[in-house]
């Protein structure tokens with residue numbers, strides 16, 4: 331007997347995914363290099379020459395990752411003209427959730443009133459925003475969802491050892507968001523790449539606070555709940571991984587470095603970005619850089635930079651834009667978007 335085939339979403343043609351709006355939020359409080367000189371044995375000159383960072387934002391007392399994420403989300407919704415009630419899914423990339431559970435995405439849902447959304451967090455450290463973008467893309471391409479809010483948000487000030495000059499000068503707090511939908515007309519994500527290397531987990535990690543080493547009264551003084559990093563090794567791995575990720579999406583898309591109107595990299599260290607630019611043989615003005623003002627805000631960094639690039643007209647309709655990130659895990663990811 332010939333049964334009619336059910337018309338499920340699996341029979342629909344795949345569709346492209348566009349960023350239709352962006353937003354960001356950084357806390358008001360500015361922490362300058364001069365102020366850090368009073369906390370640890372460092373200098374403005376050392377920080378600027380080794381990293382390019384001049385100042386960073388620090389969340390107010392009681393201000394959480396979901397507070398910052400919700401403010402970035404509201405800005406992205408306004409920018410896209412989409413109402414909170416239209417959102418099908420909220421993804422928050424973070425390593426500083428308000429709590430282990432519920433997810434930070436659930437807290438954002440309540441704060442912005444996105445009643446019909448499903449919510450979960452993505453954990454990929456500084457690469458989290460692009461990982462979440464790729465997850466969102468799969469849901470839209472497959473017609474599972476139409477409208478997705480992707481947020482990168484971190485309150486690194488809550489996991490930094492403020493006595494460790496090797497790390498505390500590098501990081502800051504903030505959030506960035508994007509609204510994703512199918513737009514058509516040849517616009518949208520052209521190619522994506524994600525990669526990880528768990529063998530090198532220990533060069534950038536927080537060893538304590540999880541089930542492996544729960545925090546106890548005995549070990550609290552050992553700063554196990556703060557970022558531990560081998561800076562030199564992280565630096566080397568970041569350059570190699572980000573170049574590899576960029577090459578992968580260029581190969582997939584058939585584009586060359588010269589076709590890229592704007593490159594938005596993870597904002598960790600100006601020297602890392604300069605090393606990548608020189609290996610790509612591209613001028614630095616092709617790269618979006620705002621780490622001098624915000625430092626490394628982990629999953630938020632590329633999202634805040636994307637919003638700034640968008641709002642300041644760094645990319646025009648029809649441009650090819652490369653996003654490329656790197657973080658603990660190790661993790662890395664890249665995406666080319668036809669704007």
Ligand SMILES: CC(C)(COP(=O)(O)OP(=O)(O)OC[C@H]1O[C@@H](n2cnc3c(N)ncnc32)[C@H](O)[C@@H]1OP(=O)(O)O)[C@@H](O)C(=O)NCCC(=O)NCCS
Pocket residue numbers: 371372373376377380381456495496497499534559560561562563564565568598599626656657658
């Ligand atoms: C951390 C980083 C800026 C250090 O720069 P570097 O050129 O590698 O510096 P070095 O490791 O050679 O350190 C040189 C000296 O500066 C000292 N130093 C470290 N932090 C300092 C600070 N804030 N102020 C002054 N001196 C500092 C070190 O103790 C070292 O002293 P020593 O030679 O007496 O031991 C750099 O390695 C880096 O950016 N790594 C990647 C970090 C990163 O991006 N992490 C997040 C990835 S998502």
